[in-house]
Amino acid sequence: MKIHPSAIISEKAEIGKNVEIGQFTTIYDNVIIEDNVKIEGYCEIGVSNNLSEGKNIVIGNNSYIRSHSIFYEGSIFGDGLITGHRVTVREKTFAGKNLQIGTLSDIQGHCEIGDYVRFHSNVHIGQKSKIGHYVWIFPYVVLTNDPHPPSNTLQGVTVEDYAVIATQSVVLPNVKIAKGCLISAHSLVTSNTEDNMLYSGSPARKICLASKIRLKDGTRRPAYPWIKHFQRGYPEEIVKFWESLT
8 A cells, every 4th residue: 555644544444455545635434445546646535515424435446536536425436437637526426337537527426327438528417317338428518407497306317328429518407318329519419319329409409320420530431339440448358249249
């Protein structure tokens, strides 16, 4: 274990093997950090509030949290969590394996997130969002949850497996982004979508099958489903499974 002398670690926290904690990072009471985790400087892990109910936060094995990030207690993250800098994750966020959260992104808590989900920088995930597996959400995307703001009614967005939401898009409350769906940049999604379709515009409208989009690499292969040509960063067993689907 490698802990910077300026770090503040609660005696009640559970710290695994081969953990690194950087300068001026604070680890609060209800924190479980598993093995081979690196947390850079100026982070706060296990912040409490009146919604976290004093429950543990669990950071899975082989995770890497970069500097100035804040995680509230009452959440569980599977193995391989990776963040950029200045990330905020609120209470009751339950995420699977290898979640990646880009710099300056925030997850507002009370969310369910699947395996191998990718959030780029400056992404906002509203409370009660439900996100499937292998989802890509690009910079400045906002998943909203209040149908008539400000109010006490929260209706989260659902994003199903393999969906892609391109940069600067907004999804309105209680909308479902269907499996394999592509939302083009600068879109405003106001209603549920259909599997494997391209939606674009404000309000977003169904354009065509996403598979009609061609790669700009000279091959003219279909760009979607993206798993047929993009496999970087995914385990071998998942890639083999994808290949078995083609």
